[in-house]
Amino acid sequence: MTDIHGFKLVRREHIAEYQLEADIYTHVRTGAELLSIIAKDENKVFGITFRTPPWDSTGVAHILEHSVLCGSRKYPLKEPFVELLKGSLQTFLNAFTYPDKTCYPVASQNLQDFYNLVDIYMDAALHPLLDRHTFDQEAWHYELEDAAQQPIYKGVVFNEMKGVYASADSLLGEHSTRVLFPDITYGVDYGGDPRHIPDLTWEQLVAFHRKYYHPSNARIYYYGDDDPVERLRRMDAYLSEYERAEIDSAVPLQRADRILPARVTLPYPADQNDEDARLHLTVNWRLGEATDPVETMGLHLLDHILTETPASPLRKALIDSELGEDLTGVGLEGHLRQMMFSTGMKGIESGDEDKVVALIDATLQRLVRDGIDPKTIEASINSEEFHFRELNTGSYPRGLSLMVAALQVWNYDGDPLAGIRYQAPLDEIKRRVASGERYFEDLIRKWLLDNPHRTTLLLTPDGELKNRLDREEAEKLAAIKAGWGPERIAAVIEHTRALKQRQTTPDSPEALRCIPSLAVADLPRRNKPLPMEVAALDGTPLLVHDLFTQGIAYLDVGFNLKALPAPLLPLVPLWSRALLETGTAREDVVELTQRIGRTTGGIEPECYTSSLLHRPEAAAWVLLRGKALDERLPDLLAIIDDVLTSARLDNRERVRQLAAEEKAELESNLIPGGHRYVAMRLKARFNASDWIQEQLGGITYLQALRSLEQEIESDWSGVLARLRAIHDVLTRRGNMLVNLTADGRGRTRAESAIASFLARRPSGATPSALETPARRPDAVMEGLTIPAQVHYVGKGINLHQHGHRVTGHDLVVNRYLRTAWLWDQVRVQGGAYGAFSMLDARSGQLTFTSYRDPNNRKTLAIYDRTADYLAHLAIDRAELDRAIIGAIGDMDTYLLPDAKGYIAMGRHLSSDNEDNRQRLREEILSTETSHFRAFGDKIRILADAGEAVIMGARDQLDTLQPIRLTTVL
Numbered sequence: 001m002t003d004i005h006g007f008k009l010v011r012r013e014h015i016a017e018y019q020l021e022a023d024i025y026t027h028v029r030t031g032a033e034l035l036s037i038i039a040k041d042e043n044k045v046f047g048i049t050f051r052t053p054p055w056d057s058t059g060v061a062h063i064l065e066h067s068v069l070c071g072s073r074k075y076p077l078k079e080p081f082v083e084l085l086k087g088s089l090q091t092f093l094n095a096f097t098y099p100d101k102t103c104y105p106v107a108s109q110n111l112q113d114f115y116n117l118v119d120i121y122m123d124a125a126l127h128p129l130l131d132r133h134t135f136d137q138e139a140w141h142y143e144l145e146d147a148a149q150q151p152i153y154k155g156v157v158f159n160e161m162k163g164v165y166a167s168a169d170s171l172l173g174e175h176s177t178r179v180l181f182p183d184i185t186y187g188v189d190y191g192g193d194p195r196h197i198p199d200l201t202w203e204q205l206v207a208f209h210r211k212y213y214h215p216s217n218a219r220i221y222y223y224g225d226d227d228p229v230e231r232l233r234r235m236d237a238y239l240s241e242y243e244r245a246e247i248d249s250a251v252p253l254q255r256a257d258r259i260l261p262a263r264v265t266l267p268y269p270a271d272q273n274d275e276d277a278r279l280h281l282t283v284n285w286r287l288g289e290a291t292d293p294v295e296t297m298g299l300h301l302l303d304h305i306l307t308e309t310p311a312s313p314l315r316k317a318l319i320d321s322e323l324g325e326d327l328t329g330v331g332l333e334g335h336l337r338q339m340m341f342s343t344g345m346k347g348i349e350s351g352d353e354d355k356v357v358a359l360i361d362a363t364l365q366r367l368v369r370d371g372i373d374p375k376t377i378e379a380s381i382n383s384e385e386f387h388f389r390e391l392n393t394g395s396y397p398r399g400l401s402l403m404v405a406a407l408q409v410w411n412y413d414g415d416p417l418a419g420i421r422y423q424a425p426l427d428e429i430k431r432r433v434a435s436g437e438r439y440f441e442d443l444i445r446k447w448l449l450d451n452p453h454r455t456t457l458l459l460t461p462d463g464e465l466k467n468r469l470d471r472e473e474a475e476k477l478a479a480i481k482a483g484w485g486p487e488r489i490a491a492v493i494e495h496t497r498a499l500k501q502r503q504t505t506p507d508s509p510e511a512l513r514c515i516p517s518l519a520v521a522d523l524p525r526r527n528k529p530l531p532m533e534v535a536a537l538d539g540t541p542l543l544v545h546d547l548f549t550q551g552i553a554y555l556d557v558g559f560n561l562k563a564l565p566a567p568l569l570p571l572v573p574l575w576s577r578a579l580l581e582t583g584t585a586r587e588d589v590v591e592l593t594q595r596i597g598r599t600t601g602g603i604e605p606e607c608y609t610s611s612l613l614h615r616p617e618a619a620a621w622v623l624l625r626g627k628a629l630d631e632r633l634p635d636l637l638a639i640i641d642d643v644l645t646s647a648r649l650d651n652r653e654r655v656r657q658l659a660a661e662e663k664a665e666l667e668s669n670l671i672p673g674g675h676r677y678v679a680m681r682l683k684a685r686f687n688a689s690d691w692i693q694e695q696l697g698g699i700t701y702l703q704a705l706r707s708l709e710q711e712i713e714s715d716w717s718g719v720l721a722r723l724r725a726i727h728d729v730l731t732r733r734g735n736m737l738v739n740l741t742a743d744g745r746g747r748t749r750a751e752s753a754i755a756s757f758l759a760r761r762p763s764g765a766t767p768s769a770l771e772t773p774a775r776r777p778d779a780v781m782e783g784l785t786i787p788a789q790v791h792y793v794g795k796g797i798n799l800h801q802h803g804h805r806v807t808g809h810d811l812v813v814n815r816y817l818r819t820a821w822l823w824d825q826v827r828v829q830g831g832a833y834g835a836f837s838m839l840d841a842r843s844g845q846l847t848f849t850s851y852r853d854p855n856n857r858k859t860l861a862i863y864d865r866t867a868d869y870l871a872h873l874a875i876d877r878a879e880l881d882r883a884i885i886g887a888i889g890d891m892d893t894y895l896l897p898d899a900k901g902y903i904a905m906g907r908h909l910s911s912d913n914e915d916n917r918q919r920l921r922e923e924i925l926s927t928e929t930s931h932f933r934a935f936g937d938k939i940r941i942l943a944d945a946g947e948a949v950i951m952g953a954r955d956q957l958d959t960l961q962p963i964r965l966t967t968v969l
Contacts, residue, residue, distance in 0.1 A: 006236035030215035044224030045399030047105035053185035058200035059192015073127035087882020160833040163852035166788035223399030270461035277461030282344035286453035297425040303332035311593035326664035379597025530904035545901035556739035559730035561620035570704035576605030585646035601627040611843035618689035630746030674792035734765020741901030783957035791952035800844030808923025809931035864943035870936025
């Protein structure tokens with residue numbers, strides 16, 4: 001075939017599994033590889049990936065990922081990335097660094113917006129400015145404002161990685177990989193060790209880009225319904241100025257003769273006052289390359305069989321042992337040239353670590369000797385095939401998920417389509433299993449029992465580690481300053497001043513105009529309504545969403561939490577899990593889990609809370625969310641019927657295990673997601689729905705779980721009585737709802753099955769018993785203590801309670817604050833990894849939070865100055881239009897069918913009607929500069945009447961008196 005716009009077609013293939021057409025090209029001039037997937041999907045995806053193996057733990061690849069998006073040859077702004085965040089209809093806009101590659105993906109439903117995103121990302125990747133100021137901001141620099149002070153390190157990635165190193169789970173995942181691959185790139189910290197990031201120089205960063213960011217080292221990806229020929233034409237324009245180059249970026253294999261240590265022990269930061277801090281352990285195996293699609297699929301399925309469900313034999317053996325609180329480890333890691341498998345336990349008492357390792361070995365040996373239960377194998381194969389076929393990626397674009405799958409093989413010079421095709425290898429495994437072959441038992445023997453490339457990693461709590469690291473850093477900086485003369489000190493002070501001046505100087509209007517953007521006139525004036533019909537069956541609301549779902553029925557069975565008294569709320573998540581994970585009168589836990597896996601796409605519990613539109617009341621529900629092929633919906637409903645009728649809530653040991661798992665998972669999420677818990681705790685002070693949410697998933701829930709563990713031991717009858725009280729109230733028909741998303745054919749079959757299901761529920765309803773605390777202003781700041789070197793800083797106010805209605809204009813301004821004021825002040829100048837502004841149009845709640853923030857008091861002061869910033873803001877028409885476009889993008893986010901049904905249900909439960917949403921849209925589209933000042937007037941009360949919650953280290957929170965401290969880790 002002749003060349004097409006400088007590209008040579010290597011192969012064309014139909015991917016039957018997803019009804020996709022895939023073309024693989026090579027760019028003739030440079031050798032760049034391009035995978036072009038044609039799909040009937042308006043959510044178009046582009047990505048360019050470079051193989052970027054780092055050679056040390058300075059975080060060079062990670063820092064370069066940040067820096068590349070800070071200005072380029074064609075777009076010489078400080079941060080084009082942020083301008084896109086402000087004013088694009090993007091459905092995905094980010095970049096991410098792996099241990100050996102760096103990806104730059106974008107997605108949009110709008111074709112012109114998509115082309116704009118691709119243009120900016122290509123210029124950023126190939127022609128970044130990479131000036132010294134960008135390095136100082138994103139990597140590290142000395143900050144010194146006065147000669148009498150000591151310098152500090154400041155940098156976005158520096159502080160991001162301090163947050164990573166404060167999390168035991170993050171450390172466990174990072175070091176599990178490093179101990180298996182000590183001699184190659186996987187043996188260093190690609191994200192950057194905070195102790196080594198200051199060793200990186202600007203010159204090294206520029207050299208890293210020069211070496212690896214070349215088209216000859218690029219893998220380019222397209223997906224969606226855009227013109228496939230136009231893809232090539234546009235891409236050739238970016239690549240044609242380059243010549244083919246030989247780039248040594250291959251990732252070597254770890255030496256097979258390297259003897260790994262039997263055990264590696266490392267510390268993790270714990271609270272000095274926590275006498276109960278426990279050990280975390282993983283056993284880690286280095287596996288082979290992902291070159292055999294059948295074996296790669298087999299290992300993926302084996303991971304699911306061993307650890308992913310309550311019926312998984314390795315998970316069950318570990319949980320039943322009571323040697324720890326929950327499983328840990330990454331399971332199968334397939335994003336490396338050599339795969340790895342990692343599993344273990346967290347919350348182990350000192351002295352029990354050898355028992356955990358011995359139990360893992362004994363369980364694997366037993367499975368090989370006695371065989372894996374065929375029903376467990378069948379359930380895992382069915383579950384994974386369902387998820388492959390459904391390709392339900394939630395808010396994550398489907399095309400991006402396929403790109404990541406392709407790179408698992410493509411990044412190591414293999415066939416990119418091997419990572420996408422699943423049916424042939426899956427069918428081969430099913431054939432072998434059906435023939436009687438002990439396929440998965442043989443995989444266990446080969447890769448886990450007989451594999452010498454294995455090591456155990458043990459993390460031990462160190463209550464002094466955080467303080468010791470602080471001291472070491474301070475002493476290092478003091479020694480560095482001691483070696484500076486007066487001229488060097490003056491130069492550092494001047495550099496600090498110049499960097500801050502650059503950070504606070506806005507891009508010129510001329511520079512901003514170079515960013516391509518849609519026009520407000522191009523935006524649709526009307527919202528896209530989500531289909532919903534409201535009916536009732538035996539007094540139970542039935543919401544139906546007739547949507548094309550590829551033959552899958554999505555079913556939510558809801559239970560109204562407002563029927564419960566408030567003291568029972570913290571037990572609701574445990575109750576909802578216990579329904580599915582304690583067994584029934586006819587089946588034990590394993591048998592029930594196998595049945596779910598064999599006949600459905602899964603059932604998961606989820607809590608939903610929301611304020612009612614412009615009203616102080618709350619909607620609060622717990623849902624059992626299930627999915628199945630249309631013809632298997634009766635099986636799904638039969639399972640839900642069985643668990644509602646006879647779940648073994650009296651299974652004391654299993655309830656204890658679930659409580660321990662819930663507590664361990666929440667504790668693991670505290671540091672990686674600190675801003676979410678701060679926001680939840682803060683918002684709970686202001687309105688009923690957020691107070692309920694905090695009871696169900698916040699710090700209050702964590703405290704309740706800690707107490708519950710003791711109560712299960714000392715007062716099981718009391719705990720069981722409360723679980724049964726929840727069950728008796730919630731499972732009455734009048735306290736339930738059913739939400740169905742299906743296409744026309746599946747809907748007819750479903751409604752009959754739903755009617756039969758509801759007829760078997762107890763009749764009646766319980767009057768609302770839930771009373772939330774009356775709003776009491778709390779002027780005292782709360783500090784949530786964790787052993788971390790960074791903070792999560794929150795402050796908020798409820799505008800409705802101060803007489804202000806939230807408008808669509810306010811949503812535009814709030815979004816602008818997040819991407820301009822808070823980004824510049826908290827992230828760029830303050831060095832935090834992230835800053836957020838959340839405005840709930842239903843409740844009126846405004847909440848500011850920061851993420852992995854080196855500051856606390858300074859960040860609070862920034863929040864308080866927001867009204868002044870808006871009062872003096874001069875925003876031109878182009879910037880205003882970008883803010884409007886971004887806000888419309890938030891309203892028009894891409895949704896898969898099940899998400900459309902779920903969101904429509906949420907709008908119904910919160911009384912958020914189409915008239916209100918259309919009003920918000922019209923207000924967004926008509927926003928003017930005067931509305932920015934008006935919003936500033938509304939939030940001026942934040943400084944004096946706002947309330948604050950901060951998560952961070954105890955010694956640093958103590959300086960913020962008056963403050964009320966709550967120990968969380």
